[in-house]
Amino acid sequence: MTKHSSSFECGGHMVELSQLSRDDAQKAMDFAAALPLHDMLFLSRDIRHPKVVSAWIDAVEDGSITSLVAHSGGQIHGITALVTDKLGWSHHVADLRMVISTAMRGHGLGRKMLLESLKAGEASGAEKFIARMTPDQRGAIALFESAGFRAEALLRDHVKDPDGEVYDLVVMSLHLREYRRMQAAFGERE
Secondary structure (H helix, E strand, O other): OOOOOEEEEEOOEEEEEEEOOHHHHHHHHHHHHHOOHHHHOOOOOOOOOHHHHHHHHHHHHHOOEEEEEEEEOOEEEEEEEEEOOOOOOOOOEEEEEEEEOHHHOOOOHHHHHHHHHHHHHHHOOOOEEEEEEOOOOHHHHHHHHHOOOEEEEEEEEEEEOOOOOEEEEEEEEEEHHHHHHHHHHHOOOO
8 A cells, every 4th residue: 555645435425545654543443442343353453452553553664564544534434454474484465454434334445445455465465365254244255255355264263252252253365366367357346
């Protein structure tokens, strides 16, 4: 994701896409606090907490995470994170995390942010993308499938909410070469 920002109309709002910055920290926590807890269970950390958000922004600044923010009117409507481990054996894999506000779902924001994240991952050398979600997040699963992601694994009882309830996680993946073949055959789906 480039340092510059871009704007587009979405759900009756002019939405600006830009990289996550330190100036976005409080807005990111406010955004997360407004989400249903279940919508964040696939994230490895609870982004409602200042230490987590600070570490996240540190990782953006050091280049180990690329993160895109969609905002308008001083409010965040969606956030992505592309997490890679350049020193690990899976340095070619980007873990894609994305959360969209409930009010902006169904307006194309998720698709726009997903496509921008795939472009950023490709530019940084990713060859494979993975995404995690709970099996009941049908809208998210359909969105990722429409971009070419396929179910790769089911992790049973993988996350536990604060009340002690456990949930499965679906792991979906996309190989960049397959994504490029889809684009060539059907064009990029905006």
